[in-house]
Amino acid sequence: MLDKTYRPGDVEAKHYQQWEASGAFSADVGANAAPYTIMMPPPNVTGSLHMGHALTFTLQDVLTRYQRMKGRDALWQPGTDHAGIATQMVVERNLAKEGKTRHDLGRDAFIDAVWAWKGESGGTITRQLRRLGASPDWPRERFTMDEGLSEAVVEVFVTLHRQGLIYKDKRLVNWDPKLHTAISDLEVESREVKGNLWHFRYPLADDPERFITVATTRPETMLGDTAVAVHPEDERYRDLVGKFVRLPLVGRLIPIVADEYADPETGSGAVKITPAHDFNDFEVGKRHGLDMINVLDRDARIAGDVPEAYRGLDRYEARKRIVSDIEALGLLEKVEPHTHMLPHGDRSGMVIEPWLTDQWYVDAETLARPAIEAVEQGRTRFVPRQWENTYFEWMRNIQPWCISRQIWWGHQIPAWYGPDGAVFVEKTQAEAEAAAERHYGERVPLERDPDVLDTWFSSALWPFSTLGWPQRTPELERYYPTDVLVTGFDIIFFWVARMMMMGLHFMGDVPFREIYIHALVRDERGQKMSKSKGNVIDPLELIDEYGCDALRFTLAAMAAQGRDIKLAVGRVEGYRNFATKLWNAARYCEMNGCALAAGYDPAAVKHTTNRWIVGALADAARRSAEALDAFRFNDAAGVLYQFTWDTFCDWYLEFTKPILNGDDEAAKAETRATTAWVLDRVLHLLHPLMPFITEELWQQLGSGPQGGKRGLLMSERWPDLGADLVDPSAAAELDWVVRLISTVRTVRAEMNVPASAQIPLLLRDAGPETRRRIETHRDVILRMARLASAEVADGAPPEGSVQTVLDEAGLILPLAGIIDLDQERQRLARDIEKLASEIAKLDQKLGNPNFVSRAPEEVVEEQRERRAEAEAARAKLAEALARLG
RNA sequence: GGGCGAUUAGCUCAGCGGUAGAGCAUCUCGUUUACACCGAGAGGGCCGGGGGUUCGAAUCCCUCAUCGCCCACCA
Numbered sequence: 001m002l003d004k005t006y007r008p009g010d011v012e013a014k015h016y017q018q019w020e021a022s023g024a025f026s027a028d029v030g031a032n033a034a035p036y037t038i039m040m041p042p043p044n045v046t047g048s049l050h051m052g053h054a055l056t057f058t059l060q061d062v063l064t065r066y067q068r069m070k071g072r073d074a075l076w077q078p079g080t081d082h083a084g085i086a087t088q089m090v091v092e093r094n095l096a097k098e099g100k101t102r103h104d105l106g107r108d109a110f111i112d113a114v115w116a117w118k119g120e121s122g123g124t125i126t127r128q129l130r131r132l133g134a135s136p137d138w139p140r141e142r143f144t145m146d147e148g149l150s151e152a153v154v155e156v157f158v159t160l161h162r163q164g165l166i167y168k169d170k171r172l173v174n175w176d177p178k179l180h181t182a183i184s185d186l187e188v189e190s191r192e193v194k195g196n197l198w199h200f201r202y203p204l205a206d207d208p209e210r211f212i213t214v215a216t217t218r219p220e221t222m223l224g225d226t227a228v229a230v231h232p233e234d235e236r237y238r239d240l241v242g243k244f245v246r247l248p249l250v251g252r253l254i255p256i257v258a259d260e261y262a263d264p265e266t267g268s269g270a271v272k273i274t275p276a277h278d279f280n281d282f283e284v285g286k287r288h289g290l291d292m293i294n295v296l297d298r299d300a301r302i303a304g305d306v307p308e309a310y311r312g313l314d315r316y317e318a319r320k321r322i323v324s325d326i327e328a329l330g331l332l333e334k335v336e337p338h339t340h341m342l343p344h345g346d347r348s349g350m351v352i353e354p355w356l357t358d359q360w361y362v363d364a365e366t367l368a369r370p371a372i373e374a375v376e377q378g379r380t381r382f383v384p385r386q387w388e389n390t391y392f393e394w395m396r397n398i399q400p401w402c403i404s405r406q407i408w409w410g411h412q413i414p415a416w417y418g419p420d421g422a423v424f425v426e427k428t429q430a431e432a433e434a435a436a437e438r439h440y441g442e443r444v445p446l447e448r449d450p451d452v453l454d455t456w457f458s459s460a461l462w463p464f465s466t467l468g469w470p471q472r473t474p475e476l477e478r479y480y481p482t483d484v485l486v487t488g489f490d491i492i493f494f495w496v497a498r499m500m501m502m503g504l505h506f507m508g509d510v511p512f513r514e515i516y517i518h519a520l521v522r523d524e525r526g527q528k529m530s531k532s533k534g535n536v537i538d539p540l541e542l543i544d545e546y547g548c549d550a551l552r553f554t555l556a557a558m559a560a561q562g563r564d565i566k567l568a569v570g571r572v573e574g575y576r577n578f579a580t581k582l583w584n585a586a587r588y589c590e591m592n593g594c595a596l597a598a599g600y601d602p603a604a605v606k607h608t609t610n611r612w613i614v615g616a617l618a619d620a621a622r623r624s625a626e627a628l629d630a631f632r633f634n635d636a637a638g639v640l641y642q643f644t645w646d647t648f649c650d651w652y653l654e655f656t657k658p659i660l661n662g663d664d665e666a667a668k669a670e671t672r673a674t675t676a677w678v679l680d681r682v683l684h685l686l687h688p689l690m691p692f693i694t695e696e697l698w699q700q701l702g703s704g705p706q707g708g709k710r711g712l713l714m715s716e717r718w719p720d721l722g723a724d725l726v727d728p729s730a731a732a733e734l735d736w737v738v739r740l741i742s743t744v745r746t747v748r749a750e751m752n753v754p755a756s757a758q759i760p761l762l763l764r765d766a767g768p769e770t771r772r773r774i775e776t777h778r779d780v781i782l783r784m785a786r787l788a789s790a791e792v793a794d795g796a797p798p799e800g801s802v803q804t805v806l807d808e809a810g811l812i813l814p815l816a817g818i819i820d821l822d823q824e825r826q827r828l829a830r831d832i833e834k835l836a837s838e839i840a841k842l843d844q845k846l847g848n849p850n851f852v853s854r855a856p857e858e859v860v861e862e863q864r865e866r867r868a869e870a871e872a873a874r875a876k877l878a879e880a881l882a883r884l885g
Numbered sequence: 886g887g888g889c890g891a892u893u894a895g896c897u898c899a900g901c902g903g904u905a906g907a908g909c910a911u912c913u914c915g916u917u918u919a920c921a922c923c924g925a926g927a928g929g930g931c932c933g934g935g936g937g938u939u940c941g942a943a944u945c946c947c948u949c950a951u952c953g954c955c956c957a958c959c960a
Contacts, residue, residue, distance in 0.1 A: 004919090577923090580922045584923085590919085591919065841904095851940040
């Protein structure tokens, strides 16, 4: 016997262990079934589950379980990411608590410490994924730093290098002065900063009384100025082009150059050029062959060939000093407040410094070309489609991808340098030594490049590296390309685009046929969840309170396309109630002896009510499948919710109570079997969304013709119910009964005429078909009108005091003479008026020749029917009014 | 500065050319042995404003407003 309420906490862990232990999540490389593959976006190995994870992994799990039940050989490939900078920072923070830095340990010991940390906390996220009910193929779990994936990384690096698609270059990079590493464009975020615009006067070299004024937001970089640029068309400065100014404080002579970069409208129209510390200036410098003078060190302190006074100063300290020194020289023209966007490192939060360094780059432009084409040609499709624009926009303007990082945790770059700096890119040290020997004609000591690769470099290989590449494994053969990638829009550039590039280049085919982009989860007020705002909702807490299924169902129900998800806890509570409802429906079935019957054939049921529910179920199954096939999770959830609660529980179970309590044994048996069968199908349909409660019920009910626990719901099939189960006449009849019940209820409530008294009146005026329907469903009607059992027995109409008007088409209106007739007259008059105005509107529409000729035929027909119905209703009401006198 | 999205019931959101919907909240009635995490009902919407297209617009177009996100080198 089922307990009175469902307690998720008691069963979730049990079922999960059972599933996992039984291998229910495993793909089968040797299977005949068609494969269905989803690559799990690998979460950070040391991370913990947040709401965004909960959403994305729930959706992936829904798809995986659904396809698995549909008979596909589903592979949901799990794994974690080493998350270079993020993880290194965590470990460094821990070290800092002991007052140590990574340099105290040295590289090898530090990396050991990171591995130790990974061993300690790396299981957290995967444990939490299990609590979410995620069903990936765990034995295939990979880690971006494990042996196989590292081999893939080296293979890709070496290959791309040989192809000239990876190269080393000295150019400006985004330098993080705190983390002491280069970062890619994508890891930089612009934030608004309030600052000043300082206007400096630079005296002309041959005429110190004349000045050219430049404006800058970064006075300290003036130490590295190597030119002043003006627009070639700018009349004010035409005579100055080619002349020199003497750089204040430094004394260097620098040229005035004409370059279109200078905007005559901005500032004074003349701009100082610091090629070593500004991306634009760098370009200008290249065009004019200017010197690049680096005046900052890796901490963004003043360094290099600069006046002694500033050397070693922090950039902001230097700024103050330089401004006051310029002012002292009388060269500060003015200072204006100025708000502008400044680049910040997304990890460190520091202001990024453009810095001239040697770094490794990927020729992204070349790799992007096929990736753009693939989407243009529809070989990979974005859902929703609109994201393709975002993808194209970025890919068509893609910049070289800086892939080297000056940190320790990650894939060390497979490049070795000879004594003279010659570089040998090889898969192993031995191969590099061999190459060096060939190069030098003798064995020489080599030094390995200390840098590691951008984390996203290894993630970019995920769709094939996890399947065994570079080996040609059966898995690779079978599961690549994958079916769908499920992810958020925030990593389209970081990850999706790069997987497209690498997949096409190395596998010759797209990594996935569809990319489903879901929204981000925000809090109830639309704010991004963040620890600092204190508005974080922990998915695990929600699971504890409401159960995993309630959370999953909520996320699925809210995963409509194209909108952020503002998570309202009230929704979770509502779906928890839904779980309880389902639970109690099952309990009801159990109490009433509803068990699956051997040889039960839904197509063969005879009772109208049963034919109706079987058809309604088939319809719901079809609609939810269509929704899931199109990634409309919210629709799938909605259809099943409504069917389960409204159709099955509120109507069908109530409709059939009189049958189960009656003495038609055949009808009883059929109803019991049908009830059990529908419930069993519902459990199947709901399983991808609510795996735990469905599993628990399925097991507890001992489902299946064999009875007993015959295994896991996981191994069951998604119910494929044919449209032939839908019986329109049964649906119409039940619909009619529903309306009749509603009317009887209204009369009972408003006119105080018991339902038992209404029935005979209805029968008195009824035609044969109406009479049959009322007779057939009499018990249901009475029961649903909430009558006490004593009243059900019979009820004589109040003597001569009640009149009834009854419409064969389904509109039923009993009138009670015992109630306030004036009130009733008024109500009738109002209703008639309403109908009249509706009819008038419809007449207008139908009288419009354009409507009749241009609207779709079925729409016109529908409107005609509506009009006829309304007309008939009005006539009945008028008749009723007349009878009232 | 470009681009994208949003604006629907008190709240969170569906619907996206053919009679305005769900959950939560509110109110009324109901303790009928599946379920009070329940049942029956009710109230509550100029579908952001204004134009346009259309026989018909919450839905398509334009425009304005407000909010949000992404991208961008403007000293």
